[in-house]
Amino acid sequence: MAIPLFRGFRRLPLLSLRRPLSSSSTSYRPILGNPESILHLSRFVPQNSLIRQNPCWDFRNFSHGSVNFVITKDGKPKFETHEVEAPKKEKWKTKKRLKLQRKREKKKRNAANKRDPRRLGLKGKKKKQKFDTAEERIKQKIENAKVKEALLIERLKRYEVSKVQGPEVKPHFLTGEERFYIKKMGQKRSNYVPIGRRGVFGGVILNMHLHWKKHETVKVICNLGQVQEYADEIARLSGGIPIQIIADDTIVFYRGRDYVQPEIMSPIDTLSKKKALEKSKYEQSLESVRRFIAIAEKELELYYRHVALYGDPSNRSAYSILDDSRNTRGKRNAEIGEENYSASESNLSDLELEIDDSCSDDNQSLS
Numbered sequence: 001m002a003i004p005l006f007r008g009f010r011r012l013p014l015l016s017l018r019r020p021l022s023s024s025s026t027s028y029r030p031i032l033g034n035p036e037s038i039l040h041l042s043r044f045v046p047q048n049s050l051i052r053q054n055p056c057w058d059f060r061n062f063s064h065g066s067v068n069f070v071i072t073k074d075g076k077p078k079f080e081t082h083e084v085e086a087p088k089k090e091k092w093k094t095k096k097r098l099k100l101q102r103k104r105e106k107k108k109r110n111a112a113n114k115r116d117p118r119r120l121g122l123k124g125k126k127k128k129q130k131f132d133t134a135e136e137r138i139k140q141k142i143e144n145a146k147v148k149e150a151l152l153i154e155r156l157k158r159y160e161v162s163k164v165q166g167p168e169v170k171p172h173f174l175t176g177e178e179r180f181y182i183k184k185m186g187q188k189r190s191n192y193v194p195i196g197r198r199g200v201f202g203g204v205i206l207n208m209h210l211h212w213k214k215h216e217t218v219k220v221i222c223n224l225g226q227v228q229e230y231a232d233e234i235a236r237l238s239g240g241i242p243i244q245i246i247a248d249d250t251i252v253f254y255r256g257r258d259y260v261q262p263e264i265m266s267p268i269d270t271l272s273k274k275k276a277l278e279k280s281k282y283e284q285s286l287e288s289v290r291r292f293i294a295i296a297e298k299e300l301e302l303y304y305r306h307v308a309l310y311g312d313p314s315n316r317s318a319y320s321i322l323d324d325s326r327n328t329r330g331k332r333n334a335e336i337g338e339e340n341y342s343a344s345e346s347n348l349s350d351l352e353l354e355i356d357d358s359c360s361d362d363n364q365s366l367s
Contacts, residue, residue, distance in 0.1 A: 115278055117285035120151045133314055138300045145293045152286040159279040164269040172241060172256060183244050186217035186252035195222040197284075198276035200230060202266035205238050209265040212255040217243070220251045227251060237267045 065083040072078050093101070113119065121144070131137040174182070193207045204220075211218040218240075222230045231242045231251050240253035271279060307313075 117152060117155075117282050120155065120285075121148050134303055135300070138296055138303065142293060142296045142300070145289055145296065149286065149289050149293070152282055152289065156279065156282050156286070159271060159275060159282075161269050161271060164267070179243065182217060182254050183252065186219060186243060186254075187246070189215060189217065189219075191215050192219040192221055192250075195220060195230060197280045198271075198273065199280060200233050200237070200270070201273060201276035202270040203273055204234070205267055205270065206265045208234070208238050208240065208253065209261055212240075212259060213261060216255055218253050218255075219246075220253060222249060222251070224249050237270065 065081060068080045068082070070078050070080055129140070131140070191211050193204055193211065195204060208218055208220070220230065220234060225248075227245055227248055231245070234240065234251070234253065235242055238253070240255055242251055243254045244252045246252065
C-alpha cells in the first residue's frame, strides 16, 4: 500500500520548495542539502524560494504508523516510515471462556496469598452449625481460636534466627561535657532511621551505618512502649551507644570514638525485608487472636452470671417470663406503698408535735 503512495509523493517536496514561475527569464532551482548550507546561501537566494507552500505534505499520519519526508546529508530526499503494531482485537468471550478466565485469576490470587495468616485455621469448608445454647456457640468459637493460635505460634518458629555475637562495644568513659555535647548534636541534626511494622531487621542496621559514615549520631524513631527493647537490640547488632531517649519514641545513638565501618553492614542474625514483613503479619494476627479469645472468655463468664441470676433461658417459656414480670411489678408496688405509708405517718407525727407546741404557747400567754 505504501509503494504507490510514495510514487505519488516523490515530486511533491520539489514543488513545495520551488518558486512559482514569473514573467522574467530568471528561474531558480530548489536547494537541497543541510540546513547550514541553506543558511550560508540565504543572501544569494531570495527568501520566497525557501518558503514551503505545502507544509502539510511533510508529515502524514496513518492508522498504524506514519511517513516523514526528510533530506539526507547528501542532499537527497527520502521518506521514513514509522510503523506501529496494530492493536490486537480481543475475541468475544463466551460464558465458558469468561468462567475459565475467572478461575485462572482466582488460582493466581490463591497462589500469591499462600502465606497470608488469615488462611490459617481448620482445613475443609466451613459449615454453618446450629447450636442449641449460647454456651455451646461461645465454646466452639474459643476452641477454633485456640487452634489458630497454636498454628500461628508454630509458623512463627520458622522466622526465629539464632543470635550471633555482634561487634564488640568497648566501654567509652564520656565526661559530662562530652555527653552534653553529643546530646545537643543529636537533637539538632535531622538524620534519623525509622522502625516500622517490620521491627529491627537488616535494613535498619544498614541505614544506621550509612548515617554514621558522615555523622557521629543518629536518631532511631520507634513505637511507644518498646523503646528499651529496641535500644538493647540495636546496641547489640550495631555496636552503637544509646545516649538519650526523647519523648518515649526516639533514641539517640552515638557511633563511638574509634568507629570503623564494617564490611558487612547488615548483620547475619537478622531477617531480610520480605521475611520481616511476613513475621510482622503473623505477630499481628496472633495478637488479634489472643484479644478475641479474651473477649470470648469474658462473654462466657457473663453468660454464666446471667444464668445464675435468672436461670437458664432455654428452659423458660414466654408465660413464665410474663409471670415473673408481674410478680416483680407487684413486689415493687408493695414496696412503694410501704414507703408512702411510712412517709405519711412521719408527716402526721410532725403535725401533732407542731399542734402541741402551739397549744402550750397559748396557755403560757393566757397565764
